[in-house]
Amino acid sequence: MSVNLKNVFLLLSFCCLICVGESLFEDKRCKCVCPDPEVVNGTHTERRLYIKNIPADDCNCEEVVIPMLVSKVNDKEFCPRCSCRFQTRNTTTIRVVIIIVIWIISLLVVYMLFLMCLDPLLNKRTTAYQEHTDDDNAELESTPMPSTSYASNTNVLNRVGHQQFKWKRQVQEQRRNIYDRHTMLN
Helix, strand or coil, X not given: CHHHHHHHHHHHHHHHHHHHHHHHCCCEEEEEXXXXXXXXXXXXXXXXXXXXXXXXXXXXXXXXXXXXXXXCCCHHHHHHHCEEEEEECCHHHHHHHHHHHHHHHHXXXXXXXXXXXXXXXXXXXXXXXXXXXXXHHHHHHHCCCCCCHHHHCCCHHHHHHHHHHHHHHHHHHHHHHHHHCCCCCC
């Protein structure tokens, strides 16, 4: 019952998101790039962007830019300098891609938290602190060796811990060979 309730809640949330999104964004628009109105007077050279949601037939300077201007300009001098284009975008696809990206990032964060919780379980220290010596042989003897029960045990955590321990031991040996002995492993 709780799974059905959860699915209904997710469906309602998604529908609300789509309904709110439809009122915020339009898939069709007229985009005009025009010079600053002072360009006609020769005082400025900046360009401005004018966007309005109108039908494709009305996508021109007279319908989009002129109603938005505060100052009066001569249409015949100003409009030929404007570039108006009608654009159609698929905002539904953009929303779906963003939702997928957010879900992937959320899953990765949950996975990271899971691994952070799992790490203390895998790295339980059973040995007490020991005195550190620079002798290589003493370091190998002080390193706890995993028992053979790790290989025969079917527990996933034990197998992962055993592989992690083997990898750490190989990294320690490689560091020792490169930094102390100045040799490379084959």
